[in-house]
Amino acid sequence: MNQREAATHGTATSPVTKRAFDALSLRGWLAHLSATGRVATIDKPVSLKHELAAIAKRLDGTQAAVFLSPGGHEIPVVSGFMSKRSWIAEAMGVAENDLLKRFRDAADNPLPWREVATGEAACQQVRHTRDIDLHALLPIPTHSEHDNGPYITAGLVIARNPRTGVQNVSINRIQVHARDRMAILLLPRHLHAFQKEAEAAGDALDVAVAIGVDPLTMLASQAISAIDSDELEIAGALHGVPLPVAKCVTHDVRVPAYSEIVIEGRILPNVREAEGPFGEFPKYYSAQEAREVIEVTAVTHRKNPIYHTIIPAEMEHLLLGAIPREATLLSHLQRSHPGVTDVHLSVGGVCRYHLWVKFAKKREGEAKNVILCAFGAHYDIKQVVVVDTDVDIHDPSEIEWAIATRFQADRDLVLISGAQGSPLDPSTTVGQPDDAPSHLQGISTKMGLDATRPVAYPGHVFTRVRIPGYDAVDLQGLVATDNAAFDTYLGHAG
Structure with a gap:
C-alpha cells in the first residue's frame, strides 16, 4: 500500500x-452566478494595462466581471467571482x-x-x-x-x-x-x-x-x-x-x-x-x-479556456486569505479558550492584520490571555480586539461602540514591541535601511484591546439598551403600500 x-x-x-451547479469546475460556478444575475459581461475591447483592472474593481463585491475581448486576445478574462463571504458560503453549500x-x-x-x-x-x-x-x-x-x-x-x-x-x-x-x-x-x-x-x-x-x-x-x-x-x-x-x-x-x-x-x-x-x-x-x-x-x-x-485574474487588494484577494486564516485562528483559540465563539479579520485591517474576537468572559483577565494567544497564532496579526458575545464582530460600528464604551487604555491596553510582523506592512520598514537583511524585516509592535465589560457590575451600568419586540416586527405586514391615508390626514389637518 x-x-x-x-x-x-x-x-x-x-x-x-x-449544490445546484457543477462545483468541480470554474465554468459551473460562473454559470450559476450568471443565472442569478451576478455576472457582468463586458463585450467591448478593453486594454490589459490598467483598464481591465479598473472595470473589475468598480464591479467588486457586486458582480463578477467577464471580459470577452481583453487586449486583443480570444481568451476571456474573469475576475471577482469570490468577492463576497455569502457567495463563498453558497459555493461551499453551507450557511454563512x-x-x-x-x-x-x-x-x-x-x-x-x-x-x-x-x-x-x-x-x-x-x-x-x-x-x-x-x-x-x-x-x-x-x-x-x-x-x-x-x-x-x-x-x-x-x-x-x-x-x-x-x-x-x-x-x-x-x-x-x-x-x-x-x-x-x-x-x-x-x-x-x-x-x-x-x-x-x-x-x-x-x-x-x-x-x-x-x-x-x-x-x-x-x-x-x-x-x-x-x-x-x-x-x-x-x-x-x-x-x-x-x-x-x-x-x-x-x-x-x-x-x-x-x-x-x-x-x-x-x-x-x-x-x-x-x-x-x-x-x-x-x-x-x-x-x-x-x-x-x-x-x-x-479548448476555449477562461483566464482568471485577481485584482490585488480588492475583496476577492482579501477574502481568499481571510476565511482560511479565520478558521485556523478560531480552532487555535478555542483549544485554550473555549469561551471564544467567533473571530473576524476585518476588511479595514486588510483581512490579515486586525482580528476581532467574540468571547464569553467568565473571569477578569481572561480577555488579555486571549489577546496573547491570538498574537502567537499568526505573525501577521498586528491588532486584536476582544469583545463580548452581544457584539456583532462583522459590523465595524459595533466594534467601535464596544471600544468607545468598554475600553480604557490605562487598564485594558496590551502592547508588545519588537515582535515579528508582516514584512509587507510598510510601517514596519520605518527606521530600517533599504537593504536591511531579512531577519530584521517586518519588526512590529502588537496592540491588544480588551473591549469587554466587567464580569460583575451594579444595576444596568453595562446593560445594553434594547427595545422589546424589535426583532419580531413585521414591517412588510405593517407598512402600507402607499401614503394615501396619511396624505388624506394631512389634507384635513390644515
Whole structure:
C-alpha cells in the first residue's frame, strides 16, 4: 500500500449539501452566478494595462466581471467571482454562519485526490511545448499604476516536496517578464522550503501554475496546514468527493484536472531576476527585488479556456486569505479558550492584520490571555480586539461602540514591541535601511484591546439598551403600500 492509498483509510469527511451547479469546475460556478444575475459581461475591447483592472474593481463585491475581448486576445478574462463571504458560503453549500466550521472540518479531514487517465484531463485538451510565448498565448493584465509589468495573480502554484514527494499548493504573485520566464515571490513558507532544499542539492524545482479553478479549490489553497499537507486534498474534502487531478505533461506534479489553464515549469537553482514593484494586499507597493525564476516548459489548457485574474487588494484577494486564516485562528483559540465563539479579520485591517474576537468572559483577565494567544497564532496579526458575545464582530460600528464604551487604555491596553510582523506592512520598514537583511524585516509592535465589560457590575451600568419586540416586527405586514391615508390626514389637518 503506497502513501496515498494508506491515507484513504480511516478518513472521515463532513457532509456536504448538494449544490445546484457543477462545483468541480470554474465554468459551473460562473454559470450559476450568471443565472442569478451576478455576472457582468463586458463585450467591448478593453486594454490589459490598467483598464481591465479598473472595470473589475468598480464591479467588486457586486458582480463578477467577464471580459470577452481583453487586449486583443480570444481568451476571456474573469475576475471577482469570490468577492463576497455569502457567495463563498453558497459555493461551499453551507450557511454563512457555518463557513469557518466547514472549512476547518475539511482541513482536519483531507480527502486524497483521484488521478484521471492520461488524455482525459480537460486542462490538457490543448498543449504547447515548443516556442512558448506567454504574452502571445495568455491575456495577462497589468493591474496597478506602478506595477512592473503584467502579473499572474490567481495561479495556484503547485510543487512537490523534494524529500517526501507530497505536494504543496499556494498562490504567489508571478511577474511575466519574458516569453518563457517568470519571476516569483516566495515568502518564507512551504514552497520556499521546497525551493531551498532543491537548490541546496543543485536541482531545479518542478512547479505548475493552475489558472482558472473552482472556488473551493482556490479557497483550499490558502489553508494554514502542515508542510506535508496537500491542499488539493483539502479541496476534495470541501467538495465531498476526491478532487480529479492530472499529471503534468513535462513532470510529475499533479494539477486539478478541470483547471482552465496550466503553466508547467521549474524554479531554476541559483538564478534571481528583478521582480516588482507590485501593488500588494495592504494597498501599498512592494519594492523591486531579485526573486526566484520559473523557466516555462509547457502550457496546457482547455479548448476555449477562461483566464482568471485577481485584482490585488480588492475583496476577492482579501477574502481568499481571510476565511482560511479565520478558521485556523478560531480552532487555535478555542483549544485554550473555549469561551471564544467567533473571530473576524476585518476588511479595514486588510483581512490579515486586525482580528476581532467574540468571547464569553467568565473571569477578569481572561480577555488579555486571549489577546496573547491570538498574537502567537499568526505573525501577521498586528491588532486584536476582544469583545463580548452581544457584539456583532462583522459590523465595524459595533466594534467601535464596544471600544468607545468598554475600553480604557490605562487598564485594558496590551502592547508588545519588537515582535515579528508582516514584512509587507510598510510601517514596519520605518527606521530600517533599504537593504536591511531579512531577519530584521517586518519588526512590529502588537496592540491588544480588551473591549469587554466587567464580569460583575451594579444595576444596568453595562446593560445594553434594547427595545422589546424589535426583532419580531413585521414591517412588510405593517407598512402600507402607499401614503394615501396619511396624505388624506394631512389634507384635513390644515
